[in-house]
Each structure stands twice: as structure tokens, then as C-alpha cells.
Amino acid sequence: MKIVSLYWGYMPGGIGKYGLLFNQAVEKSELSVRHVCIRSNNWITDFDTLQQLNASEIIINSRKDFSWIKNLKNMLELERPEFIITHGFNAHFVIFFISKLLLFKPQILVTYHGRYFASSPLKKPLELPFNIFTEWYIGKFSKSTAAVSEFSKNYLLGKGVKSNRVIVIHNGIDQYNANSDNSNLLRKSWPVEENAIVLGVIARLDVIKGINYLLDAFSELVQHQDNLFLVIVGNGPEEGALKRQVHSLEIDHSVLFVGYKSEVYDYLKAFDIFLLPSLAENHSISLLEAMQMGKTIVATDVGGNTESVRDRQEALIIPSADSKAIVCAVDELLADSTLCETLALGAKKRFLAEFTVERMVNKTANWLSSLG
Numbered sequence: 001m002k003i004v005s006l007y008w009g010y011m012p013g014g015i016g017k018y019g020l021l022f023n024q025a026v027e028k029s030e031l032s033v034r035h036v037c038i039r040s041n042n043w044i045t046d047f048d049t050l051q052q053l054n055a056s057e058i059i060i061n062s063r064k065d066f067s068w069i070k071n072l073k074n075m076l077e078l079e080r081p082e083f084i085i086t087h088g089f090n091a092h093f094v095i096f097f098i099s100k101l102l103l104f105k106p107q108i109l110v111t112y113h114g115r116y117f118a119s120s121p122l123k124k125p126l127e128l129p130f131n132i133f134t135e136w137y138i139g140k141f142s143k144s145t146a147a148v149s150e151f152s153k154n155y156l157l158g159k160g161v162k163s164n165r166v167i168v169i170h171n172g173i174d175q176y177n178a179n180s181d182n183s184n185l186l187r188k189s190w191p192v193e194e195n196a197i198v199l200g201v202i203a204r205l206d207v208i209k210g211i212n213y214l215l216d217a218f219s220e221l222v223q224h225q226d227n228l229f230l231v232i233v234g235n236g237p238e239e240g241a242l243k244r245q246v247h248s249l250e251i252d253h254s255v256l257f258v259g260y261k262s263e264v265y266d267y268l269k270a271f272d273i274f275l276l277p278s279l280a281e282n283h284s285i286s287l288l289e290a291m292q293m294g295k296t297i298v299a300t301d302v303g304g305n306t307e308s309v310r311d312r313q314e315a316l317i318i319p320s321a322d323s324k325a326i327v328c329a330v331d332e333l334l335a336d337s338t339l340c341e342t343l344a345l346g347a348k349k350r351f352l353a354e355f356t357v358e359r360m361v362n363k364t365a366n367w368l369s370s371l372g
Contacts, residue, residue, distance in 0.1 A: 001372055002081035004106075007037045008090030009045065010055075012235070012260045013204045015087055015113055016046040017285050018148075021172065021357060022085075022111070023053055025364030034079060038068045038094065044235065048262050068094070073101050083143075083371065085109040089116045089130045092137045109371070110138050110145040112166075114152050114282035114303065117208040119237045135159040146367060148283040149304030167367055170307065171283045172360025176265050176292055183269035190256055192229045197334065199228065200271030202264050202286040203278070205236030210277035210300065210320060212238075212245060217277075217326035219249040225334060228254060233267050235260040268293040273333060273340075279320050281305050288355050294348035296340040298329045308355065314347040 003026060010016055019035065026033040035055035039045055040062055050057065058071045076084070076098070084099075084106045086092045095108060116130040138145050139161045146169045147153040153166045192198065199218070203209040211232065218230050232242070232255065239257065246255045261267060264286075268274065274290040274297050281287075281303040288308060290297050297315035299305045309315035316333065318325035333340050 001031050001083065002079060003031055003033045003083045003085055003109075003368070004076065004079060004081040005033055005035045005085050005087070006091045006095060007035070007055075007087055008094060009039050009043050009088075010037050010050050011044050011204070012046040012262075016049045017173070018087070018111065018113070018171065019049060019053055021360055022087075022364060024357070025361045025368060028361055028365040029368040031368055034081070036072070036075065038072065040065075046262075069098065069101070072098055076102060076106075077104075080104055081106050083107050083109050085111065087111045088113070089134055092134055096137055096141065107143045107371075108141045110142045112138065112145050112147045112152055112156065114148070114280070115155070117206075117280060119206050119208075135161070144367070144371060146364065149307050151304045151307065152282045169360060169363045169367065170304075170355060171285050171288060172355050172357040173285060173288050173292060174357045181269065182266045186266055186270045190229065190231070191253070193227055196227045196229045197225070197272050198231060198270060199273050199275055199330065200231045200233065200267060201275050201277065202233040202261075202267065202289070203276070205232075205234050205238045205242060207238055208279050209236075209238075210279045211242055213321055213323045214275060214277040214326060215242065215245050215249060215251070215255070216323040217330070218255070219251050220323070220327050221330055222251060222254055225331070230255045231267065231271065232257050233259075233261055233264060264289060265293060268295060271295060273298065273330065275326065275330075276300060276305065277320070277326060278302055278305070283307065288351060291347040291351035291355065294344045296333055296344045297347055298326065298333070309347060309350070312343070314350050315343055 035053040037050055037055045038058045040060050058068050060068050084095055086095050116127055118124040118127050145166045147166055148171055150168055153168050156166055157163055222228050246252055268290055274295040276287050276299040278300050283304040287299060297309060299309055299315050299317060300320040301317045302320050311317035316329045318329050
């Protein structure tokens with residue numbers, strides 16, 4: 001059987017990494033897949049992953065350029081896949097529209113990574129219609145949907161999607177097997193003293209990631225905690241605003257933006273504490289990466305975070321949008337090295353038991369094979 005896996009854009013982040021794992025699952029299920037990405041050269045794009053997927057690309061000038069309709073229709077008519085799987089809100093709409101033009105009727109599959117949250121005030125009006133459409137599309141057209149967390153599945157069930165058409169497949173990631181360790185070199189390249197405590201976050205720089213609350217917390221922490229340093233790994237639409245916030249808080253000397261990194265493990269090894277201050281998550285891959293590395297973790301009580309880590313077993317779980325809670329959590333960890341060690345060991349153990357790539361790939365392969 002053939003599957004076409006469709007993406008609208010391919011930004012760095014969780015869905016991009018998901019594409020690689022989905023590709024492994026398709027290979028394991030002995031199906032054939034063709035990845036197709038509709039994108040503009042003006043968009044932030046994870047080119048490395050697209051290349052690894054050997055994706056076919058349909059290039060458009062802007063969102064107002066509808067040349068993709070003809071190109072995608074011709075590609076699908078030639079390929080004639082039994083299944084089309086869509087990842088993300090725009091891809092759902094593309095297939096809803098294009099399926100009316102096709103001379104054959106493929107079955108629709110969906111991976112559901114959670115609700116759409118606007119990345120800027122200008123896009124805020126899109127949130128409600130995007131989410132309403134996605135929920136309707138999944139309920140009416142999808143033969144089967146893979147949700148990345150129980151939280152995501154329960155949300156869809158609450159919107160009327162039938163339970164037997166949604167399966168939960170948690171994200172999984174490859175186990176870290178480095179040929180070299182550059183974390184010490186990284187730390188030496190940063191403007192920090194050897195005994196500094198490095199806090200770190202790895203995220204798309206988007207409003208929904210709550211990094212502005214982390215910066216407010218950090219500005220308070222450095223007033224009573226010596227030798228703290230914050231490293232922010234990632235890029236995105238909020239980067240400029242966050243850098244301005246750092247400057248206004250007068251913490252420029254203690255905060256470093258390093259941009260997007262396709263390989264994050266050296267950074268994680270260089271962190272003493274990993275923070276995930278998100279306002280919403282479904283099943284964070286950055287959180288899994290921190291668990292795998294056995295990091296001491298602080299994460300917000302949103303979405304599927306507590307399906308990954310449990311309070312005081314693998315992490316300290318705090319309310320979202322609460323800078324004071326971040327301050328209290330970091331203060332507690334800095335005062336209790338035994339707690340740090342307990343949480344780090346617990347995170348590593350839980351990762352190995354529940355969230356390896358083998359576990360995810362096997363579940364996804366079994367799901368795909370059951371659909372034939």
C-alpha cells in the first residue's frame with residue numbers, strides 16, 4: 001500500500017521530528033510512503049529533515065499563491081495512494097479541498113498534535129475557525145487518527161469524535177549514543193564561570209511556550225542566587241520580543257540565545273536544570289530529550305506534560321503562566337541536591353520504560369498495518 005504524508009510548511013520543532021519517526025514506522029510496516037511538503041521560500045523551514053525524508057516539495061510564492069492545487073492534484077493522480085495522512089491544520093484543509101477534485105478516493109488518516117495556537121496577535125482570529133475545522137474534519141473524514149497524548153485524545157472525544165477512531169501513540173525519540181561529548185566545550189564558549197548553574201530551555205520561540213514568564217522569573221532569581229546563567233535554544237516569531245525583554249530586565253549578561261539547533265544533546269548535557277514553561281503542550285519532544293539525558297526538570301502542568309513526568313517523581317510540576325512558581329521551583333532545587341538527583345534518575349528511568357523510539361515506531365507500525 002502507498003501512503004502520501006502531507007505537510008504545509010515544515011518548521012523546526014516537534015512535528016518536524018515526528019516526520020522522521022513516522023517515516024521509520026512506515027518502513028517497519030512494509031508500506032511505501034512519499035512525503036510531500038507545500039512551502040514558500042520565505043518561511044522558516046527545517047531543510048535538514050526534509051532532505052532526510054527525501055520529500056517532494058511544492059514551492060509557492062505566498063499563502064495567496066494557489067498554484068499548489070494543480071501541482072498536488074497531478075502528483076496525487078499519478079501516485080494514487082491508498083491513504084493520505086495529514087499533519088497539522090493547513091494540511092487538513094488542503095486535502096479536504098483537493099479530495100473533491102481527485103478522480104479516486106483515498107482514505108484519510110490524521111496525526112493530531114493538539115490545538116492550533118496563533119503565533120502572533122495578527123493570527124489570533126484564526127485560532128477558533130482553525131480548531132473548529134480540524135475537529136470537524138477529523139470527526140467526519142478521518143478513517144483513523146493518531147493522537148500524541150491521552151490529553152489530546154480526550155480533547156477530541158469531547159468534541160464528538162468517536163473513541164474507536166482515535167488511538168494514542170506517545171512520541172518517542174532515539175536513544176542518545178554520542179561519539180563525542182562537546183558539552184564542556186560549549187560551556188567554555190559561554191560567558192560563564194566554571195561553577196555557574198546553567199538553566200536551559202529548548203523550544204520554538206512562540207508565545208505559547210511561555211518563555212517570557214521564564215525571563216521574568218530569571219530576573220528575580222539572579223537577584224538572590226549567585227552565578228546563574230540561562231541558555232535559550234530555538235528560534236521563532238517571538239525571538240525579537242524576547243530579546244527586548246531581556247534587555248529591559250537588564251539581564252543581558254546572564255542570558256544567551258543560541259538559535260535553532262538540530263542536535264540538542266550537547267546543550268542538554270551542559271544544562272544543570274531544564275525548564276519547560278509552556279502555556280500549552282500535547283506531548284513535548286524537548287521534554288523527552290531532557291528525560292533521556294537524565295536532567296533535573298521543571299515543567300508546567302499543561303496538556304500531556306504529566307503523562308511524561310510526574311510531580312516529584314521525575315520533575316517538579318508547576319502552574320503555567322506563573323513566574324513566581326518558576327522562582328520557587330528553581331530555589332528549591334538549588335537548595336536540595338538530593339532532590340535534583342532523585343528527579344534526574346527518575347526521568348531517565350521513565351524515559352527508557354515508556355518513550356523510546358522503538359516503542360513509538362512499533363505502535364505506529366502496528367496502527368498502519370491494521371488499516372490495510
